[in-house]
Amino acid sequence: MTTTVTNSIPIARASAPSLAGNSGAQVVLSGVIKxxxxxxxxxxxxxxxxxxxxxxxxxPSGCGKTTALRALSGLESIDGGSILIDGEDVAGVPTNKxxxxxxxxxxxxxxxxxxxxxxxxxxxxxxxxxNERQPRAVEALEMVGLGxxxxxxxxxxxxxxxxxxxxxxxxxxxxRVLLLDEPxxxxxxxxxxxxxxxxxxxxxxxxxxxxxxxxxxxxALAVADRVAVMKDGAIEQIxxxxxxxxxPSSAFVADFVGLSNRVPAVVDGGVVVVHxxxxxxxxxxxxxxxxxAYVRPEDIALERAGIPATVVASSFLGSLRRTQVRxxxxxxxSIQHDVDTRPQPGDPVFLRLKGAAVSAVPRH
Amino acid sequence: xSSNQVRIGAEPGTLARTVILAIVGVVFAVPIVALxxxxxxxxxSGGYTLEHWIxxxxxxxxxxxxxxxxxxxxxxxLAVVTVAxxxxxxxxxxxxxxxxxxxxxxxxxxxxIIPITVPAIVLVVGLAPVYSVVVKVFGGSIWTLxxxxxxxxxxxxxxxxxxxxxxxxxxxxxEAARSLGAxxxxxxxxxxxxxxxxxxxxxxxxxxxxxxxxxxxxxxxNRRNLQTALLQVSQSDPxxxxxxxxxxxxxxxxxxxxxxxxxxVGRNQSEK
Numbered sequence: 001m002t003t004t005v006t007n008s009i010p011i012a013r014a015s016a017p018s019l020a021g022n023s024g025a026q027v028v029l030s031g032v033i034k035x036x037x038x039x040x041x042x043x044x045x046x047x048x049x050x051x052x053x054x055x056x057x058x059x060p061s062g063c064g065k066t067t068a069l070r071a072l073s074g075l076e077s078i079d080g081g082s083i084l085i086d087g088e089d090v091a092g093v094p095t096n097k098x099x100x101x102x103x104x105x106x107x108x109x110x111x112x113x114x115x116x117x118x119x120x121x122x123x124x125x126x127x128x129x130x131n132e133r134q135p136r137a138v139e140a141l142e143m144v145g146l147g148x149x150x151x152x153x154x155x156x157x158x159x160x161x162x163x164x165x166x167x168x169x170x171x172x173x174x175x176r177v178l179l180l181d182e183p184x185x186x187x188x189x190x191x192x193x194x195x196x197x198x199x200x201x202x203x204x205x206x207x208x209x210x211x212x213x214x215x216x217x218x219x220a221l222a223v224a225d226r227v228a229v230m231k232d233g234a235i236e237q238i239x240x241x242x243x244x245x246x247x248p249s250s251a252f253v254a255d256f257v258g259l260s261n262r263v264p265a266v267v268d269g270g271v272v273v274v275h276x277x278x279x280x281x282x283x284x285x286x287x288x289x290x291x292x293a294y295v296r297p298e299d300i301a302l303e304r305a306g307i308p309a310t311v312v313a314s315s316f317l318g319s320l321r322r323t324q325v326r327x328x329x330x331x332x333x334s335i336q337h338d339v340d341t342r343p344q345p346g347d348p349v350f351l352r353l354k355g356a357a358v359s360a361v362p363r364h
Numbered sequence: 365x366s367s368n369q370v371r372i373g374a375e376p377g378t379l380a381r382t383v384i385l386a387i388v389g390v391v392f393a394v395p396i397v398a399l400x401x402x403x404x405x406x407x408x409s410g411g412y413t414l415e416h417w418i419x420x421x422x423x424x425x426x427x428x429x430x431x432x433x434x435x436x437x438x439x440x441x442l443a444v445v446t447v448a449x450x451x452x453x454x455x456x457x458x459x460x461x462x463x464x465x466x467x468x469x470x471x472x473x474x475x476x477i478i479p480i481t482v483p484a485i486v487l488v489v490g491l492a493p494v495y496s497v498v499v500k501v502f503g504g505s506i507w508t509l510x511x512x513x514x515x516x517x518x519x520x521x522x523x524x525x526x527x528x529x530x531x532x533x534x535x536x537x538x539e540a541a542r543s544l545g546a547x548x549x550x551x552x553x554x555x556x557x558x559x560x561x562x563x564x565x566x567x568x569x570x571x572x573x574x575x576x577x578x579x580x581x582x583x584x585x586n587r588r589n590l591q592t593a594l595l596q597v598s599q600s601d602p603x604x605x606x607x608x609x610x611x612x613x614x615x616x617x618x619x620x621x622x623x624x625x626x627x628x629v630g631r632n633q634s635e636k
Contacts, residue, residue: 108540110555112559121544122544
């Protein structure tokens with residue numbers, strides 16, 4: 001896994017204590033079901049989010065993560081289960097009464113309003129008086145570093161600026177929960193990383209309970225307190241980024257979170273035998289037989305002796321190097337190692353499995 | 365590319381463009397110029413005069429032209445009621461279909477386009493028995509004709525509004541507004557309508573233009589509007605008919621100019 005750190009563009013530093021007035025709600029989803037015709041989009045979602053926590057919903061397209069967020073916001077009704085915000089069941093409460101802030105994947109600023117009027121919109125809907133509305137909107141804009149852009153229109157802003165305004169607009173009403181629906185996916189890589197860090201900073205400053213939907217595992221691991229990996233409308237595993245990476249509960253999680261090599265292996269007496277090396281098995285116990293094991297690139301080392309292989313390619317990734325090698329059976333493996341070792345394509349090398357536990361699925 | 369090559373779909377040259385525009389312009393301009401010229405004639409073989417224009421608006425002739433001006437008033441009432449029908453029924457329906465029932469969009473489009481394929485005479489044959497009921501329910505006031513006009517303007521109003529709906533992210537904007545605490549009325553009034561302003565205004569002006577120019581339905585349902593009055597008055601005073609036709613044309617022209625201006629204002633804003 002790589003961690004990109006780019007922060008060349010100055011970002012706002014002013015935290016806004018008055019915006020933190022209504023934060024830290026507890027969110028509990030119990031057995032939430034949502035059907036679209038015959039298709040079950042959410043299949044009994046159970047998720048408990050602590051006050052002030054940032055939970056990322058991570059998964060591939062169509063796994064139900066956005067549907068879960070929209071169900072939480074009220075934009076989608078649910079067909080079963082309950083959604084509790086601080087103990088109050090909001091399943092029957094319309095979106096505009098749920099008191100949640102939301103930032104959308106596509107740009108959603110109102111084109112006919114200025115930036116300031118956009119941010120004031122939620123306060124206007126709550127009938128906040130003008131003399132209170134404007135200072136609060138300005139404060140929210142300063143929080144996202146756009147105080148000087150108040151009189152501009154959406155089409156005069158860059159994508160990143162539009163999403164920051166959308167964030168200020170969602171936060172200015174001091175919502176109980178902040179919902180972020182892939183807010184960074186339309187932005188270029190540099191702005192994405194910068195805004196990601198800024199969202200995390202603001203969320204921590206305000207202590208607001210936040211649900212962040214993304215399909216980008218690097219983004220989820222970087223920003224979240226806990227990550228819920230979703231598959232086929234259900235949560236496959238929920239845990240801290242470290243837990244998901246080091247102890248994935250299933251092959252799907254191992255494959256989806258971080259890089260993994262899929263290696264043919266055999267389960268024998270509860271341990272996985274990969275290229276003759278016995279490795280502990282993560283997750284559920286498997287019956288003896290052929291399996292596919294998921295081995296992390298950093299759990300394989302280049303050595304003077306061991307499994308013979310030939311270097312195919314090697315990439316410099318800043319603080320580390322990733323090398324692809326071909327084994328005698330023609331399968332390919334990725335290995336992560338220090339930058340001082342510089343294997344060249346065609347070089348013969350030897351591999352050693354370090355012995356870290358692996359996930360596996362039966363292979364038929 | 366060499367100059368003797370001919371590209372299919374290439375723009376015509378300046379000369380060809382000028383000739384085409386000139387021919388089309390002449391075809392359109394000749395009857396209009398003739399109409400204007402005729403309205404200033406003092407007699408079939410005489411010179412020019414302002415007499416006909418002055419006499420139309422002279423106070424002493426008010427009684428003579430009372431029916432005529434009442435018919436013009438009727439047409440304006442019809443235009444206002446028809447615009448109201450478009451704004452109150454068609455616009456919310458289109459927004460609702462766009463946001464909540466996108467699968468019905470094709471059906472709505474088909475229904476709205478149908479009137480353009482139905483000749484007015486066919487519409488009247490169908491509407492005649494309907495209007496015997498309408499008269500019983502709403503009375504015989506002229507404004508009830510707006511129900512029929514509401515149908516005839518559907519294709520034009522639908523196209524204007526739909527073009528605007530397609531140009532803005534209606535679903536995202538309304539969801540964003542809802543998440544910020546707006547009820548459906550606030551979503552419509554504060555978010556969608558301001559962004560649909562161009563489409564709504566264009567639909568309204570086209571509706572006005574269509575209603576002011578409508579003759580067949582009013583005539584066959586025995587109602588008096590601008591066009592039926594024009595026909596009637598032309599049989600006794602052709603100059604008055606010509607003057608009113610010129611004024612009606614001028615009004616329609618101004619409305620179309622405003623529509624064009626609205627479009628260009630929107631483009632300029634988005635290019636800033």
